[in-house]
Amino acid sequence: MNQVNADRKLFVLDTNILMHDPMALYHFEEHDIYLPMVVLEELDNHKTGLSEVARNVRQTNRILVELMANATHDQLVAGLPIPNYFDKSHSHGTGRLFFQTTGFEDTQPFSLPGHKADNTLLATALALQKKLTDQQVVIVSKDINLRIKAGILGIPAEDYYNDQVLDDVSLLHGGMHVLENHFWDTHGKNMEAWQDNGKTFYRITGPLTQQWNPNDCISTEDNDFQALVKKIEPGSAVVQLARDYTQNKHAVWGITARNREQNFALNLLLDPDIDFVTLQGSAGTGKTLMTIAAGLSQVLDQRIFSEIIMTRVTIPVGEDIGFLPGTEEEKMTPWMGALMDNLEVLQGSQEGGAFGRGATDDLIKNKIKIRSLNFMRGRTFLNRFIIIDEAQNLTSKQIKTLVTRVGPGSKIICLGDIKQIDTPYLSETTSGLTFAVDRFKHWEHSAHMTLTRGERSRLAYYAAEHL
Secondary structure, rough: OOOOOOOOOOOEEEEEEEEHHHHHOOOOOOOEEEEEEHHHHHHHHOOOOOOHHHHHHHHHHHHHHHHHHOOOHHHHHEEEEEEEOOOOOOEEEEEEEEEEEOOOOOOOOOOOOOOOOHHHHHHHHHHHHHOOOOOOEEOOOOHHHHOOOOOOOOEHHHOOOOOOOOOOHHHOOOOOEEEOOOOOHHHHOEEEEEEOOOEEEEEEHHHHHHHHHOOOOOEEEEOEEEEEEEEEEEOOEEEEEOOOOOOOHHHHHOOOOOHHHHHHHHHHHHOOOOOOOEEEEEOOOOOHHHHHHHHHHHHHHOOOOOOOEEOOOOOOOOOOOOOOOOOOHHHHHHHHHHHHHHHHHHHHHOHHHHHHHHHHHHHHHHHEOOOEEEOOOOOOOOOOEEEEEEEOOHHHHHHHHOOEEOOOEEEEEEOOOOOOOOOOOOOOOHHHHHHHHHHHHOOOOEEEEEEOOOOHHHHHHHHHHHH
């Protein structure tokens, strides 16, 4: 390997980086990449199967084959140029890809015994440090323990950041703007108002309107004025007065909003102009209950959609209890406890006695279908109200796969809490739910709301805040 200047780093990639994102090879710009033989061996062990990891490994292998095409052994030793995949105006980036073409002397410290892949990778990085005195060697891994061991051995180690949608989760779009008390002094001049199809609209002018997104929710601090942003214009915005779902006369399947955020959420869920809604909030904030109530209202009462389809990621909180018997729907039923619990609440709110509730129960069961994520690829859903629960456990690829299944006349709702991620390689900033919220925030047919207050019970609210 040739000696290069000190400003150029050599990134030693762990296997989990390529399992997580095959395009990672193109994300290191002017810096070099080194793939130890142990990484290639681990990729080979995980290439078989239908899981997302196996698909990512196979894609990584295809990328490596393309980069190695027609290359001689001398060229491999000298390093392969990495194409600038994301900027087609430049055919090649300045970084190079190196493979481990020779063995190193035994540099494995006594503190790392055995033949674990992680220890072999650390030993390789130590050997590269000794060999490349004028180039910084950095390990890149999603494995926290590996980064800890690297730090102990004096090897710089970093997480992989290119998969992050945001640098900080606090920057995530919340979906609501609370207006200051002096807002109307600067934005209420020459305000127009009109009605159309029973809806009230206002045109608000002022600098703050340019910070809003379509379907953002705005409210005064005293909640006297609540509206949805419908159109952004130069120097102004058109807003629609929100419907008050806190009143019993506007109840949705017996459900009324208990706070400002829930009221906005119901407005978004019932708006026919919005095709994609994301609801983010901790346990007990009413995400699932309001979504199912809005879905039943639009399926059974308004007949906008033909049925409700509900799905979620099947990741257990505790130990896996093994295989489940039955059909697809029967296998998914234990994972849909949230659906069943909320249906009990909604059915209990219906009038007509035991017979009427029984008839309603049968009707609901015929209109709600439970589906597994495993069988979503290639499908198209027409005139469906689609609910994706626990969306925080989805990757950005899985979110894309699901949302692109939606056909004409359908609406999709993503529910989740980014603080309750159960899959090991996702974080608050890399979750598919975060990805969807950020990428859709400027689209005129999408909306987001962050629910903040738990309404399940006083005990659940206190536990969520203090435990």
